[in-house]
Amino acid sequence: MEQPKLTRRGFLAGTAATGAVAALALSGCGSKEASSSDSSAAGSSTPAESIFAACAYSSTNCNPIGNSSALMLAATWHVFEGLYDLDLHNYTTYTALADGEPVEVSDTVYEVGLREGAKFSDGTDVTSADVVASFEANMADDTYGAFLSFIDSVTAKDDKTVTITLKYPFASLLKGRLSVVKIFPASATEDQLKTMPIGTGPWMYDTINGDDGGTITFKPNPNYNGTLPATCEQMDWNILLDATSRTTAITDGSVQVIENVPDTNADQIAGSGAAVEYVPGFALPFLMFNTKKAPFDDVRVRQAFYYAIDVEKLIANQMDGHAVAATSFLPEAYSNYHRASTVYTHDVDKAKALLAEANQPSITCELMVNNNWVSALAAQIKEDLAAAGIEVTINETKIDWAALAPSEEILPYDVMLTPGDPSCFGNDPDLLMTWWYGDNVWTQGRSCWNSTPEWAELQTLLQSAREEADAAKQQDIWNQCFDLIAENVPLYPLFHRETGTAYTAEKLEDFAPISTTGLVFLGTTPLQ
Numbered sequence: 001m002e003q004p005k006l007t008r009r010g011f012l013a014g015t016a017a018t019g020a021v022a023a024l025a026l027s028g029c030g031s032k033e034a035s036s037s038d039s040s041a042a043g044s045s046t047p048a049e050s051i052f053a054a055c056a057y058s059s060t061n062c063n064p065i066g067n068s069s070a071l072m073l074a075a076t077w078h079v080f081e082g083l084y085d086l087d088l089h090n091y092t093t094y095t096a097l098a099d100g101e102p103v104e105v106s107d108t109v110y111e112v113g114l115r116e117g118a119k120f121s122d123g124t125d126v127t128s129a130d131v132v133a134s135f136e137a138n139m140a141d142d143t144y145g146a147f148l149s150f151i152d153s154v155t156a157k158d159d160k161t162v163t164i165t166l167k168y169p170f171a172s173l174l175k176g177r178l179s180v181v182k183i184f185p186a187s188a189t190e191d192q193l194k195t196m197p198i199g200t201g202p203w204m205y206d207t208i209n210g211d212d213g214g215t216i217t218f219k220p221n222p223n224y225n226g227t228l229p230a231t232c233e234q235m236d237w238n239i240l241l242d243a244t245s246r247t248t249a250i251t252d253g254s255v256q257v258i259e260n261v262p263d264t265n266a267d268q269i270a271g272s273g274a275a276v277e278y279v280p281g282f283a284l285p286f287l288m289f290n291t292k293k294a295p296f297d298d299v300r301v302r303q304a305f306y307y308a309i310d311v312e313k314l315i316a317n318q319m320d321g322h323a324v325a326a327t328s329f330l331p332e333a334y335s336n337y338h339r340a341s342t343v344y345t346h347d348v349d350k351a352k353a354l355l356a357e358a359n360q361p362s363i364t365c366e367l368m369v370n371n372n373w374v375s376a377l378a379a380q381i382k383e384d385l386a387a388a389g390i391e392v393t394i395n396e397t398k399i400d401w402a403a404l405a406p407s408e409e410i411l412p413y414d415v416m417l418t419p420g421d422p423s424c425f426g427n428d429p430d431l432l433m434t435w436w437y438g439d440n441v442w443t444q445g446r447s448c449w450n451s452t453p454e455w456a457e458l459q460t461l462l463q464s465a466r467e468e469a470d471a472a473k474q475q476d477i478w479n480q481c482f483d484l485i486a487e488n489v490p491l492y493p494l495f496h497r498e499t500g501t502a503y504t505a506e507k508l509e510d511f512a513p514i515s516t517t518g519l520v521f522l523g524t525t526p527l528q
């Protein structure tokens with residue numbers, strides 16, 4: 001079945017920074033529809049040969065199974081397809097490798113056919129065996145497995161149709177969650193997946209060097225027959241972790257787009273003629289506590305940290321106003337937002353009182369700070385905590401997440417300050433809460449919160465919400481989850497950050513920034 005070509009501009013009309021969050025509703029899981037490009041836009045210029053971008057994150061893991069790297073996950077969006085994919089600009093779900101909507105056999109059994117003529121970039125036909133292998137590998141993965149726990153099995157009905165059997169009805173979130181799995185050849189070896197994997201997306205890897213200072217280059221997939229084909233001969237992503245280097249790259253015209261705009265350089269970038277756009281979203285810095293270790297096993301101590309920190313001052317000074325203080329786990333712009341029963345405002349007396357109740361009138365500990373943008377927050381946080389009687393030593397480092405694995409021993413850290421944003425996988429509340437509070441490495445070996453009765457209560461609530469078909473009742477259960485998380489704060493946001501992207505609008509047709517980490521060039525045309 002031939003599908004019409006889509007354009008990004010027509011699909012994204014009206015989603016500038018001031019209005020983008022209005023599209024973050026979770027109910028919109030409709031198919032992407034064809035639209036024509038705005039003929040009055042820069043599209044009248046001559047197409048250029050390449051897209052050049054500067055990325056703010058590094059990674060050497062290009063394996064699509066369980067990929068959680070900000071850099072490589074964004075690359076995966078271009079090289080691979082799911083049966084359904086998310087448009088990261090508004091979180092609607094559209095048909096990708098599937099040939100249409102899931103066919104409901106029963107409330108727990110669905111059939112999905114594959115797009116006619118779909119091939120991998122090496123010319124090999126895509127079969128249901130590839131889909132089955134991709135799902136089984138991701139269902140067994142420590143990262144993505146929790147997102148897919150509602151699936152009982154994925155089997156091949158025939159060469160071009162798969163049967164998806166669920167453990168319980170999950171219709172409201174089904175397509176969005178299926179988008180987590182990107183399809184790769186069943187014959188792919190572990191080495192191939194780690195070094196040069198192939199997919200069915202509009203782009204294919206040419207070279208991969210995701211280290212700082214490296215470059216990832218993409219070429220068009222000659223066998224792609226979907227709706228968003230590559231629009232130029234090459235795409236180059238330069239890995240520039242240094243904020244000054246990214247600023248120089250956009251101001252001197254070396255690249256057309258940079259992600260993670262340095263707030264201190266935003267005026268300079270805008271002055272060079274580039275557009276600087278901030279999109280509100282879920283991105284956040286969080287404190288995470290070693291809840292196995294005293295005194296951080298006491299909820300009153302954890303709460304005291306949050307009352308001690310002047311978040312509004314952090315937002316005004318370090319974030320230049322491009323953030324909103326957390327009043328719940330979700331940002332207020334999200335359609336499932338619920339103001340938590342516990343909201344942390346700057347209250348030093350409250351912090352001191354909580355510490356006194358916990359018999360910890362003064363605390364000396366280490367604050368491990370990730371060596372990225374959150375490091376700019378550390379000095380004020382240290383000062384704020386000291387005013388409440390909490391003396392911290394800042395240890396700025398590149399966090400070794402592998403060292404924070406499940407263990408019977410108490411992990412070697414006290415409190416951590418680091419950023420995160422699982423909305424790159426989707427934005428439904430269950431997925432976002434499962435990422436940090438599910439039965440996974442975060443609660444088993446990072447916050448170590450999974451041995452508490454409160455964690456067990458949260459799991460019961462989350463599962464109850466998954467199985468609840470009534471949307472209002474489901475929201476009520478999620479609200480209970482938000483309240484429980486806000487009260488216990490084993491890991492909790494300080495604020496929700498706006499994501500800044502800079503781009504030369506006259507050199508790109510049908511490009512728009514997104515609210516999460518990563519850049520999306522599906523349907524984008526570079527212009528001379």
